[in-house]
Amino acid sequence: MSNDATDTAVDTRYRDASLPIEERVEILLSQMTLEEKAGLFFQTMIAMGEGGELSDGDPFFGIASNREYVEARHMTHFNLLGVAPTAGDIARWHNKLQELAASTRLGIPVSISTDPRHGFNENPGASIMAGPFSQWPEPLGLAATHDPALVERFAEIARREYTAVGIRVALHPQVDLASEPRWARQLQTFGEDPDLSGELGAAYVRGFQGEAFGPGSVSTMTKHFPGGGPQKDGEDPHFDYGREQVYPGGQFDLHLKPFEAVFAAGGRQIMPYYGMPVGTEYEEVGFGFNKGVLTGLLRERYGFDGIVCTDWGLVTDQPILGTDFAARAWGVEHLTPAERMQKILDAGADQFGGEDDPALLIELVESGLVDQERLDVSARRLLREKFALGLFENPFVDAEAADAIVGSAEFRAAGLEAQRASVAVLSNGGSLPFAAGIKLYVEGIAPEIAAAYGEVVETPAEADLAIVRLQAPYEQRASMFENFFHAGSLDFPAETLAHVAEIAAAVPTVVDVFLDRPAILAPIVASADAVVGTWGAHPAALLDVLSGAAPARGRLPFDLPRSMAAVEASRPDVPFDTTDPLFRFGHGLTL
Structure with a gap:
């Protein structure tokens, strides 16, 4: 069911920047065909071509060509996959993609988003490699600084680097509370404390979006509403064994506090989590399908009128980037793709993350199961954001300047200083x-x-001092993709403990642990002369602190449990619930 818009001259007044955005939205929306509207609702991964050229797609990851997405499917929202050798390559590709979009009937510009790119850690299950961008501690490391000004400075620099290459949407921050010590997604959070998480989340949003949201901003998509931390046994809901979120301590509302701070700071977009709430007042379905949460809680209680984009792959059970893992439609696995899509729209979401088949939405409208008025509600939000970002006035970037801006000496120095500030001497x-x-x-x-x-x-x-760097332990699972999500026991293997003890018996030993989860450190503290926690620090940043060349400033962003028995006995929705922790939140020595 296409309308007659393609048969009439285009009313270009929506390009007039002197008109109010709401008026421009209505002028454009009134001319859009059903196919053009449907394309707005899909945000999926997109590939770059080599050297900044357009891409023919990536069959391994199930990614279509740039032309197919923009010209045939009318899609205008994409999450950039992978790492380019240079910022200039990203910028040149971005400009070519915008040229492609400009050549379409209405010339609706594309919005490029990305997962985090600035972390020193390079676990692809948690963040995308930094590539040409400046490198900083992971968000847990930013939290270890306990410094909102530093976090806002990071976000300002990241905004300048993103906008230099054309990235205008950040699929972050992640303000979930790390209340389950085993949970696999803690590294991208601001830790266990709701007040600190909210304070840092708000600073992050202010830095990315700027003093006033507009052409120089990066729109933030805060996740994972209404808080993804209370996972049963700490398992990840990418997998069926991790689909349940549980609240034995009755602390559902506590997990909303960081989001409240983000809303107050002007956060523009929200992503709900894969998990399904169990034993609450809400329907036991994944949050992307959950009308009580998205409409009742987010839209009505909080008055949120920004964009809601689902987490990836809820509709069509597409395998996750070349793996065998598919459905994350927890509680509604039995529904057809069309029924899932209808339920997501009814719940109050605006976009289908990780999906790329607008034909399915078109069929829903043509069959009368979804009306055009419902499409228009979300289409207005999605178009409004493009107008507010100034994409209709100037979608292009200065590709020649990108390499000088992204990863500049100033920005890299700031990142390295933040890495030093995050090192916590325990x-x-x-x-x-x-x-x-x-x-x-x-x-x-x-x-x-x-x-x-x-x-x-x-x-x-032979040494006067040994320095040993370790990764917090995790259980090996059956597949490589599962092992991106560090889960299971927090106890170090016996052979690791024996190895550390052997070195420590020969020479005073310093052990640094990459604490993407709060490892059980009691045996290591007992044998090593000193123990340090880091969350993405270059070896030089670590050694600067250990040698006294830089001050020790980091402090724990969570409690460190004393034993796995204490972890297993704790309630996953209650922060600071392990008995007699080895080190408390905020602990950190000076040297």
Whole structure:
């Protein structure tokens, strides 16, 4: 059911920036065909071509060509996949994609989004590699600074780097509370405390969106409403064994506090979580399908009139980027794709994340199951955002300037300073700070980096000090994709503990642990002279702090449990609920 819009001259007044945005939206919306409206509702991954050229797609990841998406499917929202060698490549590709969009009948510009790109950590299950962008601690590391001004400064720099290459939507921040110590998605949160998470989340939004939302802004999509932390056994809801969110402590509303701070800061977009609430007043279906949550809570209680985009792949059970894992339509797995789409719209969402088949929505409208008026409600929100971002006036970027802006010396220095500020010294028997020039035995640090701080030796027996870097433990699962999501026991394997104890018996030893989850550190604290926590720190940033060249400023963003028994006995919806933690939230020594 196409209307007659294609047979009449286009009324171009929607391009007149002197008119109010709402008027421009109505002028454009009134001329859109059903197919053009339907294309707005889909946001999926898109690939770049080499050297900044348009892409013919990526069959392995199920990604169509740029032309297919823009010209045939009328899609205008995309999440950029992968890493380009240079910022200039991204910018040139972006401009070519905007040229393609401008050549369509109405010339609706594309909106490019991205998952986090600035973290020093390169676990693709948690964040996308930084590539040419400046490198910073992961959000848990930003939380370890307990410094809203630093977080806002990070977001301002990230905004300048994103806009330089044409990225205008951030699929972050993630303000879920890390209230379940085993939960696999903590690294991108601001930790366990609702007040700190809200304060830092608001600073993050202000930095990305700017003092006034407009042409220089990056729109933030805060996730995962209404809070994704209370996962049963800490499992991830990408998988059927992790679909349940449970609230034995009755703290559902506590998880809303960080979102309230984001709303007050002007956050523009929301992504609901995959998980389904169990034992609450709400329907036991995934939050993207949940009308009580999206309409009753988000739209009506909070008065949120921004964009709601579902998490990826709720409609068509598309495999996750080349894996065998598909359905995350928890509680409605039995529904057909059309029925799922209808339920998502009825729940109050505006976009289908990770989906790329507008024909299905068109069929729903043509069959009378979804009316055009419902489409127009969401289409207005989606168009309004493009107008507010200034994309209709100037969708292009200066590709020649992009390489000078993205990853500039100033921005990289700021990122490195933030990495230093995030290092948390948890225990110190006296070996820190260490003196320059001593004999160092290192594991997990390149010898050429350590050589700037001391004489690197081959064995602990030769050393004055050993420095060992470890990853917080996690259970190995059956597939590579599952292992991107670090889950399961927080106990270190016996062989790791024995290895650390052997080194510590030979020489005073400092152990640094990448705490993407709150590992059980009691055995390591007992054997090592000093223990440090990091969340994405270059070895030089770590060594600057350990040597005293930079102050130790980091403080824990969560409690560190004393044992797995304490973790298993805690309630997943209640922050700070493990008995007698080894170190408390906010703990961090100075040197």
